[in-house]
Ligand code: NAD
């Protein structure tokens with residue numbers, strides 16, 4: 001296939017492009033960044049377009065003229081950004097993504113659209129503030145694509161603008177699907193980890209995800225900060241497992257992915273953020289620690305201190321992956337410890 005991969009220079013984009021090329025496909029990759037994708041840049045079947053899709057002379061329809069598939073990974077995807085620059089997040093993640101959708105409709109191209117597990121929002125346990133019996137029951141936090149209600153926080157907690165933009169985009173795709181004007185598949189990733197996930201905070205003026213904050217603390221011996229005590233939980237998924245599932249969606253055997261939403265995640269890898277910090281520190285101490293740098297202290301900070309006003313958090317989210325299992329025969333393989341060891345190794349050896 002010939003595939004247009006928008007956001008090919010990012011974390012998922014780089015790993016996915018490498019896989020697509022290895023499988024024999026041709027890729028047109030578009031991104032404002034080239035550093036993560038350096039190793040693939042000379043590949044004969046990769047055409048890399050180092051452009052910002054927001055530039056007025058960037059012609060999306062022309063770009064997708066003779067491709068078989070469009071993959072859209074472009075977004076601002078770090079919670080710090082949702083708090084600091086909510087309008088920019090909405091404009092890129094909804095308006096610009098809508099331009100991609102409309103171009104696919106016009107050119108009749110199949111679209112694989114990256115959304116987010118953030119669309120599920122909070123659990124009913126958080127929303128009802130402890131009024132549910134048995135709040136630890138994982139059923140309250142196990143999210144399924146076509147059944148679970150989506151629960152967002154109030155407007156003054158502007159962190160939710162990312163989730164709302166992604167959710168609205170999904171609803172637009174669904175509406176086009178109803179009219180049979182677009183063939184799409186939506187992917188909801190659940191916290192992928194792996195090499196190249198983000199820059200370290202000191203390497204960028206951007207705002208990375210938790211792994212990079214903790215990794216920098218390990219490398220420099222500065223504090224690992226637990227936002228609101230680190231009691232919230234995530235299920236971490238190794239990028240190789242994720243790319244395997246994404247690749248099956250790209251292949252779309254028997255068209256089983258048409259007009260479908262897929263969770264991609266590792267339900268067995270659930271941890272609190274405190275456990276994540278402790279496990280990362282343990283692995284680093286065992287395998288990578290430099291003798292002259294002390295191990296970081298783990299401290300608590302409030303959400304407002306760390307992110308500013310407008311922050312609120314998803315309390316817990318476990319993917320129901322029965323759809324990917326049944327339709328694609330996919331099963332994640334990497335456990336938490338192994339995926340952390342591999343990701344830490346990439347940054348520690350850097
Ligand atoms: P990323 O930030 O590494 O990748 C996004 C890429 O888009 C970046 O390389 C960036 O340079 C590029 N980009 C942004 N604006 C652009 C523009 N105007 N023109 C051209 N390129 C532009 O993020 P990622 O982790 O690879 O995530 C990819 C997608 O998956 C996003 O839509 C994100 O919301 C979604 N997602 C990712 C995760 C995860 O676990 N990584 C979880 C949930 C959702």
Ligand code: UGA
Pocket residue numbers: 077078079116117118189190191192208209210211213214225226227228230232234273313314
């Ligand atoms: C992120 C982003 O919203 C998206 O990239 C994506 O939709 C989602 O991850 C995903 O990967 O599935 P989140 O998990 O909240 O969401 O992002 P992180 O920045 O990685 O934060 C995880 C948790 O760690 C949060 O509870 C946050 O408060 C906490 N945190 C973050 C700390 O305790 N300390 C830090 O230094 C940084």
